[in-house]
Amino acid sequence: MIEKYFRPQSVEEVLDLLMDSKKGLTPLGGGTTISRQRHEYQGVVDLQEADLDQIKIQGQRIQVGAMVRLNDLVGHPDIHPEIQRAIMIDASENIRNMATLGGWLISSSGRSITSSLLLALDTSLTWEPGNNRVRMGNWLPLREIEPPGVLMTEAEWWLRPHLAFEYVARSPKDKSILIAAVAQWGSGRTRVVLGGYGKNPIVAMDGPNDMGVDVACRDAYSEAEDEWASAQYRIQVAAKLALRCLDRIDAIRESEV
Numbered sequence: 001m002i003e004k005y006f007r008p009q010s011v012e013e014v015l016d017l018l019m020d021s022k023k024g025l026t027p028l029g030g031g032t033t034i035s036r037q038r039h040e041y042q043g044v045v046d047l048q049e050a051d052l053d054q055i056k057i058q059g060q061r062i063q064v065g066a067m068v069r070l071n072d073l074v075g076h077p078d079i080h081p082e083i084q085r086a087i088m089i090d091a092s093e094n095i096r097n098m099a100t101l102g103g104w105l106i107s108s109s110g111r112s113i114t115s116s117l118l119l120a121l122d123t124s125l126t127w128e129p130g131n132n133r134v135r136m137g138n139w140l141p142l143r144e145i146e147p148p149g150v151l152m153t154e155a156e157w158w159l160r161p162h163l164a165f166e167y168v169a170r171s172p173k174d175k176s177i178l179i180a181a182v183a184q185w186g187s188g189r190t191r192v193v194l195g196g197y198g199k200n201p202i203v204a205m206d207g208p209n210d211m212g213v214d215v216a217c218r219d220a221y222s223e224a225e226d227e228w229a230s231a232q233y234r235i236q237v238a239a240k241l242a243l244r245c246l247d248r249i250d251a252i253r254e255s256e257v
Contacts, residue, residue, distance in 0.1 A: 004043030066102025116195035180241035
């Protein structure tokens with residue numbers, strides 16, 4: 001149950017409401033998370049009119065407002081096809097039409113392919129107040145303990161890296177039990193993220209080249225065991241999926257020559 005509802009017209013008005021500790025308000029994006037929860041809210045601040053739904057290109061980076069719907073990302077020409085494919089796997093059409101990028105990042109688990117890809121791209125998140133920019137990899141482990149602000153306004157990531165992911169699930173409609181996402185820059189920098197386990201995807205490797213990717217993946221998931229898969233399974237398959245991603249990226253590079 002929601003006791004109070006506010007719909008401010010700017011980020012400044014949103015912040016005034018959220019920072020008033022006496023009101024105890026919660027930001028409301030697409031509503032997919034709040035609608036699944038049964039506890040009462042003192043009030044919500046609807047972000048629909050706060051102008052946080054823009055997608056902009058700045059040099060070699062793309063800036064995506066926290067209120068951009070997942071379905072808008074699927075249809076946007078500047079969003080990498082692998083991100084679009086991940087969203088289509090992660091979320092049903094109904095969820096894609098409602099869920100916002102900011103809400104997805106805040107609520108998704110380690111089993112999200114979309115979040116894994118954005119972590120691989122070394123995404124930065126902007127929080128208010130203070131225009132506080134935080135790398136996604138630094139924020140994820142602390143997101144439930146020490147948020148860097150009261151409102152996420154934007155996510156920003158690199159446009160140019162080659163990007164690929166592979167995943168394993170028990171069925172096409174089931175959540176992933178193992179994800180490997182790889183981003184590789186023109187300089188050779190290679191960033192490998194593993195997901196499908198735990199509360200957050202993790203960075204298995206971020207190095208100047210792709211040497212040792214398989215070893216890094218095995219080490220990163222050496223204890224990744226839960227009710228869906230054993231650690232031994234994830235150790236073996238994670239390395240294979242990461243190498244498969246690199247093969248796909250190599251094929252793309254060759255086709256561009």
